[in-house]
Amino acid sequence: VALADHGWPENVKKEFTSQVQKFMSTVTEMSHMGKGQTVLYIPQDNFVDTDAAAKDKDIVQRLDMALIHWTRQIKEGTSQQDSTQDGEHNGPLDEIEFWNARDNNLSRLHEQLQSAKLQRILAIQELAKSAYLRQFRLLENDIKAGTIEAKENLRWLSFLREPCEKLAEATPPQIPAILPTVLNYVRMIWSCSTHYKTENRISGLLKKISNEIIRRCQATIELQDIFDGKVDTSMVQLQQAIDCGREWKLAYQKTCRLLEKNQPDRPWNFPEGSIFAQIDAFVQRCCDLLEVCEGQQQFARHSRGQYMPVFGGTRAPEITKSLREIEDTFLKNLQRLQSVDYDLLDVRAAKWPDDFSAFKNHMRDLEVMYMNVITGAFEGVGTLQSAVEVLDSFYLLAKRERIRAFVEKKGEHLYNLFLQEINNIQREFQ
8 A cells, every 4th residue: 555656745655655664563563472473574665676776765764764673673582592581480391382482483583584575675775885784684693593592402302392291290109200201301401402501501491390390299289178177188198299399309419410420521510499499498388288287187176077085084074175275276377377368389478487487386385285284184083094094095186296295205104103003012912
């Protein structure tokens, strides 16, 4: 439309053509940007006589505008040389996809730069001695080099696709068996690739493997089950996640030792914090949630429908009442922990240490109250047999280490009393 002869005045035609070109450049760029593609809009002029076009100041000026727009587009499209900016929680498959997309984008750009229409425009600007051409030519070289790099990186990373697809579907118990294969391919890339074998890229790739392991472990943990009291299954899931995280770190350290032995000139001296900070935090979070489960086992048996022993003696109602009060207090603290405004499995949640610390301090107070109940129960019995029955009941109830140790100490005391009673009987018959 802009190039057709409408009988317009020359100055109107030039202005309209310039504005249409600017509009089409923007529309072309924006319509492909969402797909991660860099597509250049090439003016549709039919420059048959390049010498005449190079002498036309209006044409040269308009093509300079195109060069400026292309230069900015290409810089933005090629500036991101690593996927670290895409997200802190990407996995290894995201890394492969990044280099696949980068390869496609740069290859497409390279093809556009080789097109006859674009080369004709560059020839006109060369004849016109455009001030913007030199910078654009430099970007051409960058695109060529970037295309070679992207293809080579994608070729090496493709070895990881199959084991990482298995990793992305695995459960925590299945993951340790996959890790040696994954690490062997990472070692191969570190040793043999041309462009990808930098410390930043390999350590970044290992961090992405950590992210994937965290995701797989998170997928198996049902937080609602923990707070609903279904702690037995939850504790198994949490322990499997903890074991998986620790196995990943051990597998990495084993690979480091092998590299140090077989390739002493190129060992893995990456700071472990950069690779394992997130997974260490996740393992600790699982340990914290295990403690929440243990708290439920210890203090919330009645609400979970668990068997409660029947206490004998005159203090039995008082003991039962005290245990119910402890349970009510625990459940209130548990509700506060459940109602926090963030995902408990998100290791980025900065409030968790404070919230869990408060919950843990409350559990320590409840432990003291529980041990006082135990002491009172023993004070309310008059015979050694009754004391043994009380010990047996609390031994069944003791789940947390501190309370279990307290009950065991009471057991030692009763054993000493039993020995003392035996000695007394022996003396009576002597």
